[in-house]
Amino acid sequence: MRGPAGAPDGSVRPDTPALVDSFGRIATDLRVSLTDRCNLRCTYCMPAEGLDWLAGPDVLTTAELLRLLDVAVTRLGVTDVRFTGGEPLLRKGLEELIEGTAALRPRARISMTTNGIGLARRAGRLRAAGLDRINVSLDTLDPRRFAEITRRDRLADVLAGLAAARAAGLAPVKVNAVLLRGINDDEAVPLLRFCLEHDYHLRFIEQMPLDPQHGWNRAEMITAAEILDRLGAAFELTPSHTPRGAAPAERWLVDGGPAEVGVIGSVTRPFCEACDRTRLTADGALRNCLFSQSETDLRGLLRGGASDEDLAGAWRATMWAKLAGHRINEAGFAQPIRPMSAIGG
Template sequence: MVQTTPLVDRFGRVATDLRVSLTDRCNLRCSYCMPAEGLAWLPDERVLSDDEVVRLIGIGVSRLGIREVRFTGGEPLVRRGLSGIVARTRALDPGLELSLTTNGLGLVRLAGPLAEAGLDRVNVSLDSIRPETFHRITRRDRLHDVLEGLQAAADAGLGPIKVNAVLLRDVNDDQAAELLAWAVERGYELRFIEQMPLDAQHGWTRESMVTAEETLERLEKEFVLAPAAEPRGSAPAELFTVDGGPATVGVIASVTRPFCGDCDRVRLTADGQVRNCLFAREESDLRAALRSGVPDAEIARRWVSAMAGKRAGHGIDDPTFLQPDRPMSAIGG
């Protein structure tokens, strides 16, 4: 029997939710994430192989107490072998919660195979249901593909389907209520996320960000919102019932209402680096250990050590805060 050592930090928080980035590549060019010309992608030889990804997840599950795995990117649907990775992860433990965060492109083709492989649900990023606004944000005319992908995910049983939206000032911040009405009608769970300082261009400013408070004010002009009764726990979203329920809307206020004290997440980048916080400026290399023949027990020990150094909070409000060198697309959501 393999002994389990929890991924606990010096503040007593225990990580049980593993976010696994499968690629830094993406087929959209969202303005708040990367420049129009894209980025210099990781060389193939630096990206973890399917076997390496599954081995690290297996170490997390069997030795470190991981109970939830979310596959992210970049855009994870562009990763060849995705369904196989999901199936092999499911085989590690039937009780794992497996989810995927995606921009929705490719779900028409992959929703069925992913469900068959054992994926439980998807989170789809969608900032507008207006074609012209979608094009302005993503620099691609692909809204119809995302909408069809959402329907394919619903048909495949990958629910509850959550939709993540970022409001940008003077771009789509007037569309919050429209998005919510659309989501409620279709049974999707909408989550508004404050824009975070994780863009490749380092152009984020606190002043230009649409805050959670502003988002709620916009929604309350057309809906009656009330705090949801269910406890939030370690979930990042504050939930509100919409017009008495049962529909809810969530607000993830990572900047203005940080929830670092309840964080239970740890991240693994596509090139095998452990990040104990989305905003960490330090990483711990597990890829080198994998490729040099280090046994699972030693890799687990290094992972535990990496987690122990997690800071109390992300420090965005601290005058000394520095944005991570890697953008969100290279870190994983």
């Protein structure tokens, strides 16, 4: 049963404009999916033929997105906005959207997660528009493996995008890597050496059950402990002294620092108790957790004439109802209906 304000235990939401939940967490980090489309077909993310993409009219317009972002930043206390996809570089008017977000006050930190295809020719424009930093997905340094994992021969484009992002001042440039058993799990050390050489910040991420095929197998997942064991064979790792806060990555100094490597153990070392995220899909669905089984239709409210305070109220109620954790490690866990490409990273 849910109480009047939607909390799992029936408790009443405090009178605060912030996006607080019934466990005392406050969401200040907004993940915004700009499209469910992608120009890669990573094996752990979607089938070779792709998926049924959202129809154009279902996707929020730039004006609608900016209105929701204005509500989030000026009324709800959001301080960090990350644009994701699908692949956000496929979104028309991306620079305009970033520029509009950067104009909001108080000014939020703006970042983006991308596969890097096309980034080389746009990094400078994105930085000029107001993008502060960027994460680029890169699971392998081997062209053959890259084509096997992504079903596209585009490794050179990704590497060029990384270099362009660094040159444009999108610092720190972060690299997100997923290790797949029997495919690229021998590349933990080479990937870290590469990132150290180029001054990129590497983050390894455990593979999560968010594929549309529902083919995720816990036994095939490379765990955080395994990643650290592989890295420990070549580097001396010591815990970072920097407070973790709500950051998803556990950070480790490499050979005494100052360089670091991060490991995001979403499955085996969950960080739900400190989660500060709220999520908006490309079609305007609000989610209080990556693995949520429910959503709030902000697009319907927007197009139905809702006021900014109506939107803020719906947002607050959704976050108040957030569960304690994602429950991946509990019996009866069910994947969300939407895959990662439709939710946003």
